[in-house]
Amino acid sequence: MTTESFTRMLPDVLTTADGEQITTVEQWQRKRRPEIVTLFREYVYGHESVQRPAALSFHTNVTQGLMGNRAIRKQVDIRYEGPGGQGVLRLLLFVPVGREKPAPAFLLVNNRGAEHTDPDRERRSPFWPAEWIVERGYAAAVINYTDLDPDEDDGFRNGVHGIFDEFEGSRPANAWGAIAAWAWGASRVMDYMETDPDVDVARVAVVGHSRGGKTALWAGALDERFAMVISNNSGCTGAALARGNRGETIKDINDRFPHWFNANYKRFNGREPDLPVDQHMLLSLIAPRPVYVSSATQDEWADPLSEFLSLIYAAPVYQLFGKHALGTERFPQPDTPIHGDRMGYHLRTGVHDLTEYDWEQFMDFADRYLK
Template identity: 40%
Template sequence: MRKLGLTFLMMCLSLTAVFAQDYKNRINENESKVPQFTLPDVLTCNNGKKVKTIKDWETIRRLELLEIFSSLEYGRTPTEKIKVSYDLLSEDPNALNGKATRKQVLFTFTNGRKKIEAILLLYLPNKVNGKAPVFIGYNFLGNQSTTTEKPIFASPSMHLSEDPSSEVWIRASQKRRWPFEMIIDRGYAVATMFYGDIYPDLNGLRDYSVISLFSDYDKRSKNHDEWNAIGAWAWGSSRIADYIIDNESRIDGNRIALLGHSRQGKAALWAGAQDTRFKVVISNCSGCGGAALSKRVFGENVARITTTFPHWFCPAFNQYAGNEASMPFDQHELLALIAPRHLYVASAEEDMWADQKGEYLGAYYTKDVYKLYGMHGLDSPIPPAIEQPIHNDVGYHIRRGIHDVTNFDWTQYLNYCDKYMK
């Protein structure tokens, strides 16, 4: 009997794997094949009552939505405090040809038994009167990849996911995504950190992430609502904000913009939903699990993302693989949690994988929440033309090109932040 039961279990697991693979391969990039779907009303509470006031939104519906995303998609962010210390590794007041002061700060997170290290690369504009606003964002290939400046320390965790011979170690390999001089010239500070320092982006490296420092780490590994990489990256963004607000007198802690690209666009939205200190939240090509509506099942879908990256979301999210129609929520409700702060969503014309229309609609359907605050969301369900940005309280653009961060994107983000944050 025991052998039969084990055989049956193995058959079930095999069938589940086959179904997951089947759904993973069903990638739709044809708009005519988008299924009919109904979005949940962002202003209808769980008991069926309609939100009519800001108080109802902030004390009832907003909390309900935070609970939905915590329990069904990203996992629960712990309230436990992890000790962090800061060590200034280097400071150069003449960086970027004298335009900026460059700092490199070592973050050491510890629970007293174990520690995780991360390095923040920070540029402060030298020619700003008063305190400067700041952009915070993770980089993908280490701090040394963002600039040609030579005295940049390699990020502590890169050896976990990158072979020493890999080309990703090449200095300035992603400099195009970080136009530091452009940002500094516009009067903004900019802070970046390698995302792998917070959670190395490979399945199986959870023990090397900040999640492993929390006292209930072993217990959480068994829970359907356990937080994973996206939750950890969001948590890390808030820890960068902690440092800047408490330690950098040349930065205005009330004017922080959080920028994320791709998987970090997902994390930026989740961070912005939870942490109201981020006054502008920017999602760049964030796609499935980010700004794009899941129920459209266009481009990367839930089955594909949860099988390819099983360490990103909480286990409960797996139940919607190939079953997006059953989701009691969608991403427009995540984006609505940014209100009344400012939200900007951006897409790229050739980035079908991220579902450009779905990203736009995710931002569009926040309009009723922003209207509660007397703010101006997106006016039409029809996306704008290529490179015709909308800079309402909710902003959007779609540019030419591929899945990337370009100078066109940065120009729009700077213009938008000039309007609402400077």
């Protein structure tokens, strides 16, 4: 599919539902941005039942002398309470010592299991290279997504849905799904970061891989406290244009993971052109903050070209803010990162994974904006 054909198919990010053309930042902030957020909540990710809970508390255990005396470890229980009971989100945080303070941070939404996030650092994983992140001068933070909501179709009875949902009768078709619940948890981490003098809450990047990448994008779109948003191999309903149809489709993802999105999204199975949004509009919600998207050559299911094109079609919003965005529309060769103006992209040689190569590009890009 050509770039021109995409242009004809995609909703225009700078044209409102009533046909008004957005030409100023003020118009964007006042009208178009809130409109796009509402569309995504209504038709894709769902409306959250709660924002910051009234009953929210932080309980921290601090250990000195980690990573060869280069880091402090903080294990934080983020506790919350709602009509359906209590929940705990466990945050693991390593803060560099002997460097800049407070430190900028990377928060990973971990969708690969606790074996990648050993607090004692006896097991180390390139999926979350905490030592390397700390060595580069960043705090390394991670949450495990299943603390918030189980990654299974349980009828939304468990996790934060069971704690906060209070619906009379049947569950509304626009109620939040699992991706929105995991993104909600990332924002609760930001609530904690605001209380931690060792972390600069104004310089936190949220990162995710695959379903974690979808989560990071939605969290960053909603919560403008995140200073940077990074999506790795996020594919369908992440960074990839739904109208691309080269990899996973809306029907594919709804059939396999019916709990990830709201019930309204299933209306667009096989009907991508009828969806009032597409994923370039999700990326546009991050403007003018830095956004980084990465793909892999052997990850056709995530549709690398459509991930790249989402950045291209979100660029007009960045340009509205006076940013040059990627600065090119040419799809890059593998392993040749594009670090543009508030936008970055790379296509890594390899499979669907989060690797040290990816982290190196993320940190190089972040050095320009978070240091």
